[in-house]
Every structure is written in C-alpha cells, then in structure tokens.
Amino acid sequence: SALPPAVAEYRKLIDSGLLTEVSAYLKQKLFALADRHDCVGDVRGIGHFWGLEIVKNRKTREPFDVKADKISGKALMTGKIAGNAMQKGLYIAPWYDTLVVAPPLIITKEQVDEALSILDKALEIGDAEADSTDISACQSSEYSK
Numbered sequence: 001s002a003l004p005p006a007v008a009e010y011r012k013l014i015d016s017g018l019l020t021e022v023s024a025y026l027k028q029k030l031f032a033l034a035d036r037h038d039c040v041g042d043v044r045g046i047g048h049f050w051g052l053e054i055v056k057n058r059k060t061r062e063p064f065d066v067k068a069d070k071i072s073g074k075a076l077m078t079g080k081i082a083g084n085a086m087q088k089g090l091y092i093a094p095w096y097d098t099l100v101v102a103p104p105l106i107i108t109k110e111q112v113d114e115a116l117s118i119l120d121k122a123l124e125i126g127d128a129e130a131d132s133t134d135i136s137a138c139q140s141s142e143y144s145k
Contacts (some may be wrong), residue, residue: 013105014047017049019047019105020051021109022048022107022108022109022112023046023048024048025109025112026048026050026101026103026107026112027045027050029048029112030043030045030052030101030116030118031043031071031137031139032104033116033119033120033123034052034137035136035137036120037120037123037124037126037127037130037134037137038058038126038127038130038131038133039054039055039056039064039077039081039123039126039129039130040052040053040054040123040126040137041053041054041061041137041138042055042056042060042137042138042139042140043137043138043139043140044139044140045101048102048103048104048105048107049089049100049101049102050100050101050102051095051098051099051100051101052098052099052101053097053098053138054077054078054097054098054099054126055080055097055130056129056130056131057130057131057133058115058130058131058133058135058136058137058138059131059133062131063097064076064077064078064097064126064129064130065077065078065096067096070096076094076096076097077097077125077126077129078094078095078096078097078098079093079094080125080126081099081122081123081125081126082094082099082122084121084122084125085118085119085122088117088118088121088122088141089118090115090122092117092119092122098118099119101119
C-alpha cells in the first residue's frame with residue numbers, strides 16, 4: 001500500500017542520509033542525558049522523534065503520576081519539567097508520563113547541545129523527587145524502518 005505523502009517524503013529524507021549525522025548525535029546525547037537523571041526511566045525513538053519516560057523509580061517503573069491525576073487537573077511532573085524548560089526558551093511537549101523530543105529536521109548539533117543543556121537543568125526538578133537507584137535508564141526500543 002502507498003504511504004501517505006508526508007511519510008513518503010520523510011522516508012526520502014531519511015534515506016538520503018542528510019539527517020543521519022544529527023540524528024545519531026541527538027540519540028547519543030539523549031542516552032547520555034537520561035543516564036544522568038534518576039527521573040528518566042526510558043528513552044525511545046528514531047531519527048528526530050524521541051520520548052523520555054519520566055518515572056519516580058527506575059527499578060519499579062513507578063510513575064510520578066497516574067491517569068486520575070491528569071483527569072483531576074493536578075500539575076503532572078512532565079508538565080513541571082516542560083514548563084521549566086519553556087521558561088528557559090525550550091519547547092518540549094509533555095504527554096502524560098513522557099516528554100516528547102521532536103526538534104525540527106534542520107536542527108544543528110550546536111542547537112541540539114543548547115536544547116539539551118536546558119533540558120538537563122529542567123530534569124533536575126524530577127530528580128529532586130525521584131528515588132535514587134543503581135539502575136541505568138532503559139533504551140527499550142529504537143524503532144526501525
């Protein structure tokens with residue numbers, strides 16, 4: 001079956017190799033960032049589209065918040081982290097228990113460094129309430145074509 005036009009164009013861009021270098025750099029930097037923060041339980045994604053799962057405890061995978069918290073209007077941990085990053089000039093989308101990292105396809109390595117420096121500081125909010133464990137962040141799934 002034919003791919004939707006946007007997906008077909010994205011595939012062409014990926015297949016061209018133009019994004020490979022920055023994508024690999026972003027991936028490496030996100031994995032390293034996650035390992036420095038107890039509140040990051042999992043890093044997953046591909047190319048320029050990634051998610052950081054925010055957890056209270058890496059070992060048990062206990063989340064900071066449950067669905068009822070979202071429905072109640074409580075400020076979720078992902079919202080607190082994203083809000084702090086936004087105050088420093090970085091937009092990152094909070095989605096329930098995950099921070100969505102989806103920079104523009106034209107981002108440079110220098111801009112990745114700048115963005116992740118802001119996110120690094122913002123994640124300290126989650127670390128302050130996360131349990132310290134000896135477990136590394138999970139790299140559960142790197143999706144492939």
